[in-house]
Amino acid sequence: MTRRSAGQIERLPTGIQGFDQIALGGLPAGRSTLVAGTTGSGKTLFAVEFLGRGITRLGQPGVFVTFEESMDDIRRNARSFGFDIEAWEAAGAWAFVDASDDMLQREPIIGSFGFGALVARIQHAVRRIKAVRVAIDSLAGIFTRYRDDRVIRHELLRLTSALASLNLTTVMTAERAEEYGPITRHGVEEFVLDNVVILRNVLRREQRRRTVEIAKLRGAAHRTGEWHFGIDPHAGIVIIPAALPSARLAPPEVEEATRAGPATKATESTGAASTSLDAGDAESIGLDADSTRSAGLDASGPEPTDPVPGDLFSNERNATGPDSAGGTARGLGRAGTDSRGDESHGNDSHRDESHGDEPRDDFADTGGATGGSGAEATDASTGGAAPDGAGTDGAGTDGAGADEAGTDGLGTAGSSTRRTSASGARTGRTGIGGARTGGTGTGKTSTGGTRTGEAGTDTTSHVERRVSSGNTVLDRMLHGGPYQGSITLVAGPMGSGKTLTALNFAYAGIRSGERCLFYSFDETREQIYRNGRGWGIDLAALEDAGQLLLITRYPETSSPEEHLTHLRRDIADFKPHRLVIDSVGTLARVVAPRHMVKFIVSARAIIDEYGITCWLTSSSFSGRFNTMPLMTLEIARVADVTIALRLLEHPGEVQHCISVQRSRGSGHDRTIRRFVIDGTGMRIGEPMTAAADLPPAWRSSGRPSPPHPADDRADGRADDTADLDGW
Amino acid sequence: MRLSNTMLTYAFRLYVVGQTLRAEMAESNLRFLCESHLDGRYDLEVIDATEHPERAEADGVIATPTVIRVAPLPQVRVIGDLSDHSRSAGALGLFSPGGPSDHGNAP
Numbered sequence: 001m002t003r004r005s006a007g008q009i010e011r012l013p014t015g016i017q018g019f020d021q022i023a024l025g026g027l028p029a030g031r032s033t034l035v036a037g038t039t040g041s042g043k044t045l046f047a048v049e050f051l052g053r054g055i056t057r058l059g060q061p062g063v064f065v066t067f068e069e070s071m072d073d074i075r076r077n078a079r080s081f082g083f084d085i086e087a088w089e090a091a092g093a094w095a096f097v098d099a100s101d102d103m104l105q106r107e108p109i110i111g112s113f114g115f116g117a118l119v120a121r122i123q124h125a126v127r128r129i130k131a132v133r134v135a136i137d138s139l140a141g142i143f144t145r146y147r148d149d150r151v152i153r154h155e156l157l158r159l160t161s162a163l164a165s166l167n168l169t170t171v172m173t174a175e176r177a178e179e180y181g182p183i184t185r186h187g188v189e190e191f192v193l194d195n196v197v198i199l200r201n202v203l204r205r206e207q208r209r210r211t212v213e214i215a216k217l218r219g220a221a222h223r224t225g226e227w228h229f230g231i232d233p234h235a236g237i238v239i240i241p242a243a244l245p246s247a248r249l250a251p252p253e254v255e256e257a258t259r260a261g262p263a264t265k266a267t268e269s270t271g272a273a274s275t276s277l278d279a280g281d282a283e284s285i286g287l288d289a290d291s292t293r294s295a296g297l298d299a300s301g302p303e304p305t306d307p308v309p310g311d312l313f314s315n316e317r318n319a320t321g322p323d324s325a326g327g328t329a330r331g332l333g334r335a336g337t338d339s340r341g342d343e344s345h346g347n348d349s350h351r352d353e354s355h356g357d358e359p360r361d362d363f364a365d366t367g368g369a370t371g372g373s374g375a376e377a378t379d380a381s382t383g384g385a386a387p388d389g390a391g392t393d394g395a396g397t398d399g400a401g402a403d404e405a406g407t408d409g410l411g412t413a414g415s416s417t418r419r420t421s422a423s424g425a426r427t428g429r430t431g432i433g434g435a436r437t438g439g440t441g442t443g444k445t446s447t448g449g450t451r452t453g454e455a456g457t458d459t460t461s462h463v464e465r466r467v468s469s470g471n472t473v474l475d476r477m478l479h480g481g482p483y484q485g486s487i488t489l490v491a492g493p494m495g496s497g498k499t500l501t502a503l504n505f506a507y508a509g510i511r512s513g514e515r516c517l518f519y520s521f522d523e524t525r526e527q528i529y530r531n532g533r534g535w536g537i538d539l540a541a542l543e544d545a546g547q548l549l550l551i552t553r554y555p556e557t558s559s560p561e562e563h564l565t566h567l568r569r570d571i572a573d574f575k576p577h578r579l580v581i582d583s584v585g586t587l588a589r590v591v592a593p594r595h596m597v598k599f600i601v602s603a604r605a606i607i608d609e610y611g612i613t614c615w616l617t618s619s620s621f622s623g624r625f626n627t628m629p630l631m632t633l634e635i636a637r638v639a640d641v642t643i644a645l646r647l648l649e650h651p652g653e654v655q656h657c658i659s660v661q662r663s664r665g666s667g668h669d670r671t672i673r674r675f676v677i678d679g680t681g682m683r684i685g686e687p688m689t690a691a692a693d694l695p696p697a698w699r700s701s702g703r704p705s706p707p708h709p710a711d712d713r714a715d716g717r718a719d720d721t722a723d724l725d726g727w
Numbered sequence: 728m729r730l731s732n733t734m735l736t737y738a739f740r741l742y743v744v745g746q747t748l749r750a751e752m753a754e755s756n757l758r759f760l761c762e763s764h765l766d767g768r769y770d771l772e773v774i775d776a777t778e779h780p781e782r783a784e785a786d787g788v789i790a791t792p793t794v795i796r797v798a799p800l801p802q803v804r805v806i807g808d809l810s811d812h813s814r815s816a817g818a819l820g821l822f823s824p825g826g827p828s829d830h831g832n833a834p
Contacts, residue, residue: 097784098784098787099787099789107793107803107804107805107806108805108806108807108814108818109790109805109806109807110805110806110807110808110809110810110811110814110815110818111752111753111756111807111808111809111810111811111815112749112807112808112810113749113790113791113792113793113806113807113808114744114749114790114791115789115790115791116743116744116745116776116777116790116791117742117744117776117780117783117788117789117790117791117793118789118790119744120744120776120777120780120783121776121780121783121784121789123777123780124780124781124784125780146790146806
């Protein structure tokens, strides 16, 4: 109650994965929040995590009041999620108030009563460990035990005000009778509590779906609607805010770790040879892909000059969350673009400095771009000091990506928004610092550049760097390989070589020192080992070396949300640079088609978050999109690069051929090429020509089902594109 | 006096919070019951939970007033201000001096 008049409500980050994003920063600090749910919806876990994350992430001690489960049960259950409550108790970070009910010894109630002793005990525990958080689980215990709703309501009010007067942020759980009905069974708590979060666990289409909804957060902005979450047996609650503008979920240290190291090697293969001390930065900017795509599209005009939008964005972000360094960089991609500065990129040295309001925020961007020579972009970022992160570029050294952007920008300035995004990020940072107008230090010298406020931006600077697909010809077809952080979908019928492309992709990364996470939903571990051996790849040895993590799992073993939480956990644990899912199409067995987009977008959010380059395979009937299963089409919508494999039935033999259907933000080869699979892997040949290579059936227009008559291959391609885009 | 009829000595612990009307009601009701049923053979300890939260913790008390009959065993508890004397006496196992079988329900 102490802060009610304070205008802006202060938030306390829960630390629960994803929750603070949908709550736009966390729970209202110093207040009580009701977390309501049916049995098994995860209420107790939420309460435990609320305290546990507070202790581990913010060093905030917490008091746990239990009305139902015994302390031992809670300790034991929490241990499996990695919460060592006993250790915390010993360290004085966690205190129990045991109000659990002994059903056999329920005392009679004669006359009026209150919960004075409970309040006294909570206050005592709070003082003892200097608690910041309190969790009460669950109010249902009080109601069944003391029955008198009127009294309980009155006493709850006293309890919440007592907690508020101690400035405690409290989570109280309560039981719901049904998923969609009154908020709580007893119908009184929601009048007492200003803030209500609902957890659901709904059986729908034979699938358990857990969702979390913020029903009300009085006086505080929050995201609405139900958000999926999973309960990860090791990480606890993981809420999946698909495609949220601030979809940066993981703690920053994970990010750093992900990006440290071998990432540098990846870039070498692109020929652009920009080096990446700054892998982290470029990737984190790439994170914006989703948000900027939506937010920045309209801003792609070449000459916007007003830095204000950038500032707005930054403000919004400040308001919305505990964003740290990386998160900051993200929005910046939107903020400004230096669309022409890159033309002179041979000696383009950006001196962007932003100060103004920020305490310390300049960074010398000694523009990496020393020509195409690929010298290191040493962008000494001394920023990151500003606590709110608004204008600070956490640790960013851009440069590498930006270099390349410059190169591309030469030819296509203005038209290729993608290309400019990295440099946009670079300058954007300035804009957000609010200091475009007055650098204190080095003036801004963007040689040859006109700074444009809000241009380009569109996508992802993680796309600035190319990685190898593992097949040099295919890389050529993609004009240099897929962009780092992109998603490639390989669609083709059974036996067309999808898994081989996936293995190639994985192996290419491993050869350059990267780690690869390989999910197989189709085959067993032994089968995959055998496949690898067939092409001379010893997968088992790579696994032993820690470069490969092979996970084979049948889709049916988990719900879609669980697959996502597994994916998230595996990524967080293994920190791969590349991810393969072979085949993602088999997930259709557990994901209803209409949920597929959501599923993939959620997965994309995870992948983007870590800047992982992803290779998906999915089956199709013939390799043409108009004959693809719905599932594959849904995935294709999300993918950046789509590659079709086909089987052509020539008289007497079946031939494989490959074509790039689309490649976002890049040119690509438009031919259809034959390839053969032999002991060395996949050998892609020259473009096929209609007369010589295509089977007769394709040339006669009479046959409906196989692909178009491709007497002119360019036309054939165009058709395919149209098919895809039409979807 | 104390050891007159039986060897039993009754002992009670009464948890209250602060100097409230409810606390006073509970204590006076309990004393009245003990005087009338036990002929003064009882010990009564009144504990303010705000001053001794650790004792409330040890006894697992969350509601106030709560009276615990510590002796004779087994422990018996009643929550509330004990405003219904006959029910309270029964719940606390108090027998009127007249007869041991009278569970306080006699007029």
